[in-house]
């Protein structure tokens with residue numbers, strides 16, 4: 001995952017009750033908006049679930065990488081995809097900008113107004129909205145991206161994969177960046193915190209490695225291509241399983 005500079009954890013997730021109300025990095029001292037405006041800084045995603053069983057589920061992000069240009073790995077991945085591309089949780093628009101430079105039509109969606117404003121200031125197309133709200137051109141996106149830990153959006157991987165199934169074109173590709181740890185599988189209550197101690201409200205988040213992505217993808221009607229491991233990052237390509245054709249019963 002881009003920007004993750006340290007990852008500590010391998011703890012199977014016990015069932016936890018997640019509050020659905022919080023939003024990634026928002027509320028209280030607004031650490032995400034602050035960091036985006038600075039264009040740099042370290043943000044730590046902390047597990048604050050009431051049960052302490054997986055408190056070690058901590059991830060650190062380097063905001064500069066989100067605000068910079070896409071790297072070679074990301075550009076190569078984009079080059080392998082077809083437009084139109086939908087980037088879910090696009091942040092300040094690194095992938096959108098790269099897609100445009102490669103001649104791919106692309107749109108981002110993000111629930112953060114600050115992230116969307118930055119993406120638009122790069123000359124890219126981004127909408128301030130949740131992936132769970134109605135998305136324009138649903139069902140016709142040839143490529144959908146869930147990168148940088150965004151498989152954790154909403155704290156329920158199965159639900160997010162079902163939602164992506166509604167957004168993608170019948171022959172499209174969903175590119176999911178999985179946790180570098182294949183066995184990671186945790187849903188939890190998180191806060192985002194900057195290095196000055198500014199904290200967000202709690203929000204539901206998840207981390208899952210290749211095994212968790214694969215298991216839930218199959219259950220949600222996807223087929224999977226072999227996993228790609230590139231510079232320590234893990235990418236899964238999912239395609240919608242063709243809707244089953246019901247056998248026609250003879251009435252004779």
Ligand SMILES: C[S@@+](CC[C@H](N)C(=O)[O-])C[C@H]1O[C@@H](n2cnc3c(N)ncnc32)[C@H](O)[C@@H]1O
Nearest residue numbers: 024066089090091092110111112130131148153
């Ligand atoms: C881990 S950051 C990823 C950063 C981003 N990929 C980038 O390149 O800068 C998660 C992003 O997902 C966005 N997000 C969180 N919940 C969302 C939702 N329900 N719908 C759309 N975006 C969401 C956050 O606002 C944030 O920008």
